[in-house]
Amino acid sequence: MQVRIWVHLKPLLLALALGSLMTTTMAETPQEAAVKKLIEPRLGDGVKVDAVTKTPYLGMFEVRVGKDIFYTDASAKYMFVGRILDAQSSRDFTKERMDEISKVKFTDLPLDLAMKSVKGNGKRVIAVFEDPNCGYCKKFRKTLQEVDNVTVYTFMYNILAPDSAVKSKNVWCSPNRDKSWDDWMLSGKLPATAPASCLTSPNEKVLSLGQSLGVSGTPTIIFADGSRIPGFIDATALEAKFASIK
Template sequence: MKIISTLFGLACFFATTLAAAQTTEANIKKLIEPRLGKGAQVQSVLKTPYSGLYEVQIDGDVIYTDVNARYLFIGRVVDAQSYRDFTKERVEAITKVKFSDLPLDQAIKIVKGNGKRVIAVFEDPNCMYCKRFHKSLEDVDNITIYSFQYNILSPDSIEKSRNVWCSSNPAKAWSEVMSDGKAPPAAAAGCVAPHEKVLALGQKLKITGTPTIFFADGTRIPGAIDAKGLEQKLSTVK
């Protein structure tokens, strides 16, 4: 009976503690949203082990606050001894996607070598950093690239992407546009590219810039990386 009583007491303690934590987090959410400006939506509030700070998730990003939501801490929490970036890890975790859920039929497929390694890239034909990334891909083999034409930079991005999509060989045409600046012929009337679907997908995934690279494990890298950086990242993907 004593053991049962002890276990019951522990259960009550943990239930009370959990309820108190949930109340605190709900209160912080209520307090902080109006202070973040019109339209700001807090996805969640979690207590961290870092000096009493609370993690606030907003649109795929992370900031920190105190228990009274009076102060905001905008930046990264890094272990001073190991230099482990806890903020980066959390952002990667909350922005992960299920790669198999991406509508790959709306992307241009480019296969190099055996194509065993896989990435998906959201990019714009007028994006200089995207073109730089394609130059880097020339030094990477045995990879399949799914290029989503995420036209957000210029009014003529849609037309350029449509011409590529509607060409006889979209993979070749896209590579020529991004690596050599060679534009394909104008698309035939009536050919429809998945521009609006990709745009909606990118907005859903909270992609704010190009290129944004997704890996098979669901993690992403915003911005261009060189061949060495890509190889290093691919080597960590299971």
């Protein structure tokens, strides 16, 4: 059962507390170190706690394991799994932290493993992880047909079916990768079988990349500011997201 904890803090106090929580370069306090030492062995063999941070909520501590977070008390006796929301505004503090933790440094992405397409001036840039057998990825391809002035880097992330990697390799080995991908995703036209001479495919490297970034489903859209949106969005939502990026 997932737990939601509703809290209300004065705006100034909350802003100061959250600012401290999101400053990842701060040294771990002795109390945080003590909680980490207590909670880690209680999570099972091989589980490594990356960070413990005291929160402004009810004396709880945020525990981060990879890209997941949960909460515990100072004695590490109880675990709270769920979301913390402001009772008056419904602001989701847990989601904000998850978004912060999952940010990607866009310039570090190995874009040579992706297909590149440019529409208009291409100033707005995204990377998207897609599987050739993903229905929502095909819907998102239609979304991309409705927007202009965008550069799209597509990582073929083959996680849904045994033949996903085969289809992706056929696309990768085609003379025009981007057209071949759109032909399949938008029109259902299968790419030609890859020639025997085409021995390269980024499949394994893209799988490793996606796993390292915590990409668990397709489509997953990564924006130039490092934020991400998992799942399908329509053109209106995509334009709104672009407008929100400073």
